[in-house]
Amino acid sequence: MNANDLRFARLLVLVNCAVPATLLAWDAGHHKLGANPVNFAILTTGMMALIFLMLTLLVTPLRKISGWNWIIFSRRTLGLYAFFYACAHFLIFFGFDRSFSVSSTLSEMVKRKYLILGSTALLVMVPLAVTSTNAMIKRLGGKRWRALHRLVYVAAIAGVIHYYMQVKADVRKPLAFATVLAILLGYRLIVYLRRPKATPATAPVAKPKLEA
Amino acid sequence: MKDSNKISDKEITDPVIYFNRRNFIRAGILAASAVATGAVYRQLNHPAAGKINTARIEGLTKSATTNAATGFQVAEAQTSLQDITHYNNFYEFSTDKERVASSAANFETKGWQVSVEGLVRKPKVFDLDDLLKISAPEERVYRMRCVEGWSMVIPWAGFSLSKLLSAVEPLDEAKYVAFETLLDPKRMPGQRSGVLNWPYVEGLRMDEAMHPLTLLASGIYGRALPPQDGAPIRLVVPWKYGFKGIKSIVKIKLVATQPRTTWNEAAANEYGFYANVNPRVDHPRWSQATEQRIGESGRRPTLMFNGYAEQVAQLYAGMDLRANF
Numbered sequence: 001m002n003a004n005d006l007r008f009a010r011l012l013v014l015v016n017c018a019v020p021a022t023l024l025a026w027d028a029g030h031h032k033l034g035a036n037p038v039n040f041a042i043l044t045t046g047m048m049a050l051i052f053l054m055l056t057l058l059v060t061p062l063r064k065i066s067g068w069n070w071i072i073f074s075r076r077t078l079g080l081y082a083f084f085y086a087c088a089h090f091l092i093f094f095g096f097d098r099s100f101s102v103s104s105t106l107s108e109m110v111k112r113k114y115l116i117l118g119s120t121a122l123l124v125m126v127p128l129a130v131t132s133t134n135a136m137i138k139r140l141g142g143k144r145w146r147a148l149h150r151l152v153y154v155a156a157i158a159g160v161i162h163y164y165m166q167v168k169a170d171v172r173k174p175l176a177f178a179t180v181l182a183i184l185l186g187y188r189l190i191v192y193l194r195r196p197k198a199t200p201a202t203a204p205v206a207k208p209k210l211e212a
Numbered sequence: 213m214k215d216s217n218k219i220s221d222k223e224i225t226d227p228v229i230y231f232n233r234r235n236f237i238r239a240g241i242l243a244a245s246a247v248a249t250g251a252v253y254r255q256l257n258h259p260a261a262g263k264i265n266t267a268r269i270e271g272l273t274k275s276a277t278t279n280a281a282t283g284f285q286v287a288e289a290q291t292s293l294q295d296i297t298h299y300n301n302f303y304e305f306s307t308d309k310e311r312v313a314s315s316a317a318n319f320e321t322k323g324w325q326v327s328v329e330g331l332v333r334k335p336k337v338f339d340l341d342d343l344l345k346i347s348a349p350e351e352r353v354y355r356m357r358c359v360e361g362w363s364m365v366i367p368w369a370g371f372s373l374s375k376l377l378s379a380v381e382p383l384d385e386a387k388y389v390a391f392e393t394l395l396d397p398k399r400m401p402g403q404r405s406g407v408l409n410w411p412y413v414e415g416l417r418m419d420e421a422m423h424p425l426t427l428l429a430s431g432i433y434g435r436a437l438p439p440q441d442g443a444p445i446r447l448v449v450p451w452k453y454g455f456k457g458i459k460s461i462v463k464i465k466l467v468a469t470q471p472r473t474t475w476n477e478a479a480a481n482e483y484g485f486y487a488n489v490n491p492r493v494d495h496p497r498w499s500q501a502t503e504q505r506i507g508e509s510g511r512r513p514t515l516m517f518n519g520y521a522e523q524v525a526q527l528y529a530g531m532d533l534r535a536n537f
Contacts, residue, residue: 035294112499
């Protein structure tokens with residue numbers, strides 16, 4: 001892949017990730033969100049946030065298994081879209097469900113465990129989005145950056161439980177997300193457990209690689 | 213001598229055209245991928261819509277319902293037929309409210325029978341037509357509050373359940389009424405999943421069942437009930453959460469003890485037997501203080517007994533509504 005191809009691939013991901021948001025906004029503008037538009041928009045954006053979190057977590061295993069190192073380019077875009085959809089999810093809840101009332105939003109959050117989990121997921125993603133630029137990676141240094149960005153596991157786990165907890169009886173969709181997440185995190189756990197044990201004295205100082 | 217293998221300069225594609233073609237192809241790939249992503253989104257995530265063409269109900273009257281004190285006619289904007297028929301909780305067809313209508317579209321109700329039995333002097337298996345002849349259909353405009361926190365205003369057609377119960381002459385030992393939905397996974401594909409314990413069952417205390425507001429409904433907006441709303445006959449108890457309004461009823465049994473109910477069995481700490489609409493008693497996972505009225509923007513406060521306190525509060529006098537939720 002040359003730089004030109006990579007630029008195109010980046011554009012491809014950027015545009016496709018924006019398609020659901022565009023269609024949702026288009027449908028909202030044309031009053032085509034069904035009988036309960038606010039609920040529909042909250043559900044859709046929440047679902048998108050989870051899907052993009054899963055896709056973000058898929059990049060590293062896929063890269064390692066397939067050897068397509070170049071796909072790493074998509075991780076930041078996918079992660080930022082997960083954050084974008086999570087923000088939209090919260091803002092629609094805050095604006096349309098709670099009528100921009102801070103007190104009503106906060107009192108709901110304190111009382112409802114699933115809202116605490118959802119807020120946790122969103123808040124945890126804030127520092128990740130802020131430190132997603134190349135300059136920030138340099139400033140933090142690869143090792144610290146990588147450690148910080150492991151918070152994405154917390155966001156994904158909290159997000160999936162948040163979804164599971166508010167379903168009335170049909171838990172099939174949240175369980176599907178939980179299964180995918182278990183595979184993605186299980187892969188990392190296995191890689192971690194099977195890592196070659198290097199003795200500190202002889203281990204070469206490796207250049208920081210950006211993985212999470 | 214001419215070298216036949218040499219490509220003359222004239223034959224080499226002009227770099228400008230070459231890169232234009234490349235960009236052209238890329239634009240094509242970009243557009244095609246966006247369309248494909250959009251198609252997947254639409255496939256997985258589309259709100260429902262469709263036409264309702266069920267039979268008109270003959271002889272529908274409003275005459276018995278003009279007195280405001282009865283609660284038979286709520287003076288609030290009615291929810292559109294489109295929304296009432298395309299936003300349904302009916303797990304026998306789908307757990308997705310937007311997909312119930314399409315899943316239920318071909319539900320066949322020909323030859324429907326309702327068995328009314330148990331502690332009664334005259335048990336009977338009614339053919340639907342005979343059952344509907346027990347009393348002339350009335351239009352009742354009720355609020356409908358779902359336990360999930362949304363609500364509608366629905367013009368039902370039907371008659372008080374008390375008319376049917378009186379016809380079969382309940383015995384004194386009858387203290388409760390148990391209802392049952394059709395069990396037929398071939399016609400109700402949702403029953404193939406184990407999401408709930410099928411068939412769906414519900415129940416009322418005798419005094420609740422005999423209350424004039426408690427409706428045996430066979431229509432909405434002057435038309436026969438479409439499948440997604442509980443065809444051909446369902447229960448409507450306007451002061452209780454919507455899940456008490458059991459749909460597609462095949463059995464009504466009068467019993468001595470409190471019958472089991474489906475949602476209570478699924479999650480006893482979340483759904484009680486009474487399930488009276490109560491803004492002061494929250495669902496363990498969400499508040500019941502407000503509701504999203506379908507068709508309105510913003511939430512409105514939920515009313516005690518869904519606004520029917522004047523009519524039904526005396527049924528629960530002295531009862532702890534927090535313990536008996």
